[in-house]
Amino acid sequence: MGYKITKKENLSAIDFFMEVEAPHIAKSWKVGQFVVLIVDEKGERVPMSVYYADRENGRIGMFIRRHGVTTFKLWYEKKVGDEILSIAGPLGKPIEVKHYGNVVFAADAVCAQAEAYATLKAMKEASNYTIAIHSFENKANTYPEEYLAKPVADEFYITTEDGSVGRKGHYLDILKELIEQDKVDIVFAGGKLGSLKKLAELTRPYGIPTIVTVRQIMVDGTGMCGSCRVLYDGEIKFACRDGPMMDAHKIDWDDAIKRNARFAEQEKLAREIYLAKLREKGVI
Amino acid sequence: MAGPKLIKERVPTPEVPVEERVKSFVEVNLGYDFVSAVKEAERCLQCNPAPCIQGCPVHINIPGFIKALRENAESPEEAVKNALRIIWDDNTLPAITGRVCPQEEQCEAPCVMGKAGEPINIGKLERFVADYARKHGIEKELLKEFTSTENGVKGKVAVVGSGPAGLTCAGELAKMGYKVTIFEALHKPGGVLVYGIPEFRLPKEILDREIAKLKELGVEIKLDHIVGKTVTLEELLEEYDAVFIGTGAGTPKLLNIPGILLDRIYTANEFLTRINLMKAYKFPEYDEPISIGKKTIVIGAGNTAMDAARSALRMGSEVTIAYRRGREDMTARIEEIKHAEEEGVKFEFFLNPVEFIGDENGKVKAVKFEKMKPLGEKDSKGKRKIVGTGEYITLEADTVIIAIGLEPNRIISEEATALKTNPDGTLVVDENLMTSIPGVFAGGDAIRGEATVILAMGDGKKAAKAIDEYIQKKRLPA
Numbered sequence: 001m002g003y004k005i006t007k008k009e010n011l012s013a014i015d016f017f018m019e020v021e022a023p024h025i026a027k028s029w030k031v032g033q034f035v036v037l038i039v040d041e042k043g044e045r046v047p048m049s050v051y052y053a054d055r056e057n058g059r060i061g062m063f064i065r066r067h068g069v070t071t072f073k074l075w076y077e078k079k080v081g082d083e084i085l086s087i088a089g090p091l092g093k094p095i096e097v098k099h100y101g102n103v104v105f106a107a108d109a110v111c112a113q114a115e116a117y118a119t120l121k122a123m124k125e126a127s128n129y130t131i132a133i134h135s136f137e138n139k140a141n142t143y144p145e146e147y148l149a150k151p152v153a154d155e156f157y158i159t160t161e162d163g164s165v166g167r168k169g170h171y172l173d174i175l176k177e178l179i180e181q182d183k184v185d186i187v188f189a190g191g192k193l194g195s196l197k198k199l200a201e202l203t204r205p206y207g208i209p210t211i212v213t214v215r216q217i218m219v220d221g222t223g224m225c226g227s228c229r230v231l232y233d234g235e236i237k238f239a240c241r242d243g244p245m246m247d248a249h250k251i252d253w254d255d256a257i258k259r260n261a262r263f264a265e266q267e268k269l270a271r272e273i274y275l276a277k278l279r280e281k282g283v284i
Numbered sequence: 285m286a287g288p289k290l291i292k293e294r295v296p297t298p299e300v301p302v303e304e305r306v307k308s309f310v311e312v313n314l315g316y317d318f319v320s321a322v323k324e325a326e327r328c329l330q331c332n333p334a335p336c337i338q339g340c341p342v343h344i345n346i347p348g349f350i351k352a353l354r355e356n357a358e359s360p361e362e363a364v365k366n367a368l369r370i371i372w373d374d375n376t377l378p379a380i381t382g383r384v385c386p387q388e389e390q391c392e393a394p395c396v397m398g399k400a401g402e403p404i405n406i407g408k409l410e411r412f413v414a415d416y417a418r419k420h421g422i423e424k425e426l427l428k429e430f431t432s433t434e435n436g437v438k439g440k441v442a443v444v445g446s447g448p449a450g451l452t453c454a455g456e457l458a459k460m461g462y463k464v465t466i467f468e469a470l471h472k473p474g475g476v477l478v479y480g481i482p483e484f485r486l487p488k489e490i491l492d493r494e495i496a497k498l499k500e501l502g503v504e505i506k507l508d509h510i511v512g513k514t515v516t517l518e519e520l521l522e523e524y525d526a527v528f529i530g531t532g533a534g535t536p537k538l539l540n541i542p543g544i545l546l547d548r549i550y551t552a553n554e555f556l557t558r559i560n561l562m563k564a565y566k567f568p569e570y571d572e573p574i575s576i577g578k579k580t581i582v583i584g585a586g587n588t589a590m591d592a593a594r595s596a597l598r599m600g601s602e603v604t605i606a607y608r609r610g611r612e613d614m615t616a617r618i619e620e621i622k623h624a625e626e627e628g629v630k631f632e633f634f635l636n637p638v639e640f641i642g643d644e645n646g647k648v649k650a651v652k653f654e655k656m657k658p659l660g661e662k663d664s665k666g667k668r669k670i671v672g673t674g675e676y677i678t679l680e681a682d683t684v685i686i687a688i689g690l691e692p693n694r695i696i697s698e699e700a701t702a703l704k705t706n707p708d709g710t711l712v713v714d715e716n717l718m719t720s721i722p723g724v725f726a727g728g729d730a731i732r733g734e735a736t737v738i739l740a741m742g743d744g745k746k747a748a749k750a751i752d753e754y755i756q757k758k759r760l761p762a
């Protein structure tokens with residue numbers, strides 16, 4: 001048994017979009033929750049953010065970065081119509097969708113780019129004023145606009161570090177301006193942990209609630225292994241079970257950043273072996 | 285009575301030599317062949333009443349199966365078939381329990397032969413019957429006798445979790461004629477049997493065979509389904525006549541001491557799941573990585589600690605088990621402790637960790653312990669109480685595995701708030717193993733905290749009976 005890939009599109013120089021048949025998840029997924037997928041028999045369990053859940057057709061969409069062996073396999077080996085071994089979810093706690101006032105969603109990496117649309121759509125339906133900020137490194141890494149949160153955003157920004165698309169800078173720069181204009185009641189964000197740490201420091205003095213995706217290395221994703229443990233308000237919490245979206249002001253970011261690089265050496269080795277294989281086959 | 289001559293010593297079972305087994309994950313004990321099994325069976329005194337049956341949590345007719353085995357020594361197939369039939373009446377997973385039960389505390393503890401010499405090797409005989417039957421197609425034949433012809437007619441039951449409790453409950457209900465669907469959160473069935481217990485103690489092909497057996501009985505398994513997330517308990521109750529929760533104790537306890545977030549400090553669950561379920565010991569052939577150094581300290585002294593220690597050893601690390609109590613307080617099976625020692629695992633007693641010390645890269649480099657000492661009195665669990673001495677010692681370690689216990693996962697009880705729980709997360713059940721929600725039953729570690737495979741199986745069986753009674757009563761015309 002497996003789960004069929006129903007769509008695949010390239011998004012940028014580094015990321016792609018994939019849709020799979022997963023009716024068990026599509027019917028129960030809520031904004032803020034994630035899934036864990038395994039590409040094949042020898043694959044690892046990889047947590048993924050969800051772009052959308054299509055209840056009617058029993059499918060879920062994801063944005064994926066070509067970064068490690070699993071995601072390379074998904075991009076280079078798996079075609080539409082092929083199956084992946086496993087996809088489980090939804091996992092973690094949903095975020096609370098209600099009227100907050102002015103809601104920002106800020107993203108600067110693939111997982112959060114995926115979450116922006118669904119989150120702001122839900123927030124807009126709950127009568128919030130929605131502000132989307134998508135940050136990319138440069139033009140090559142920027143997604144086509146139809147994949148971004150524009151249709152559900154009352155205010156919409158794209159930034160690039162080099163200014164090649166949208167505003168030059170980062171979501172932190174835009175947020176700073178918005179905060180100074182007193183336009184922010186709550187921030188949801190995700191992506192690079194280093195940015196989230198800075199974000200926490202940016203909003204803390206203003207007391208603006210800041211709920212972010214705490215991306216950590218996971219195995220099962222159900223609270224069984226403790227790999228994703230973080231220090232939260234001085235207590236040990238599991239990002240998979242108690243998050244993944246948590247109060248940025250309570251996270252010990254330095255430790256979270258360090259823990260997220262625990263297998264960097266092994267990941268690099270596996271990546272090199274896999275890419276060498278692809279080169280040998282003439283795929284790349 | 286001219287009874288059999290007492291043979292005080294057990295017929296030995298061969299084991300893979302230490303130098304070979306520390307380099308691989310192959311099963312250590314090779315078990316009996318037919319001739320040696322019969323020889324061991326002949327040592328049995330056939331006591332009546334039999335204390336071994338009382339010692340067994342599921343009351344297997346032990347003298348009965350041993351007699352069946354030795355009675356038909358000329359026809360091994362017949363002997364094994366008869367023996368297996370007797371075992372299956374009480375235990376459908378003998379290949380597993382024969383390997384993982386703490387027999388020395390259960391059936392073998394009160395064995396009369398144990399008073400004169402060594403007790404009958406009941407565990408290895410049980411394992412022999414199951415293994416021989418599987419290898420020679422006897423199991424398949426016998427399965428036909430146990431397969432209900434009215435599959436699905438009596439009702440539909442959902443079983444949550446595919447560990448020992450769930451597998452047993454599902455098997456028993458299928459045999460009675462129920463349509464059973466198991467919901468498993470992971471991508472492979474087996475629960476702790478697949479993610480927790482290593483290959484060298486329980487080869488996964490044995491588990492695979494047990495799962496296949498259940499499927500032949502008509503049980504359906506839905507993988508990747510987290511009950512409480514993917515589907516709610518309420519939704520299950522709408523579709524099924526009853527639900528059994530066998531979700532085990534999968535939440536690791538952690539030490540809340542400085543340095544707990546350092547790299548290369550694993551919970552035993554993470555370490556073992558990476559190795560057993562995800563085959564990280566075959567990285568990079570398999571994609572899941574693991575990072576292990578040259579000096580590993582395992583904290584704890586139960587079966588999980590032994591499994592973690594022996595796995596770390598096989599991955600090329602020196603291993604020391606550090607336990608806050610004494611040698612005689614260790615909770616692991618005797619065989620596991622023996623194997624660990626043979627393989628070169630070192631043991632340090634009366635050491636309680638107080639701090640993990642890291643290097644400049646955030647990796648653990650040492651563990652600081654307080655030396656403990658025992659007091660005369662015992663605690664509620666019958667273990668000697670211990671106190672700190674105020675003296676400290678630091679041991680070098682570049683890998684630490686924490687194996688200090690597990691609690692039930694609360695995913696279901698957090699979602700289904702009507703489900704009553706105890707403070708430790710275990711589910712509250714009545715004498716029929718029914719929870720606070722009518723029609724929802726539970727057993728195994730989900731109600732006991734951390735216990736054994738056989739107790740979980742006993743619960744699965746008891747719950748199956750209770751579920752049958754519950755459903756049949758519900759169906760009676762008013």
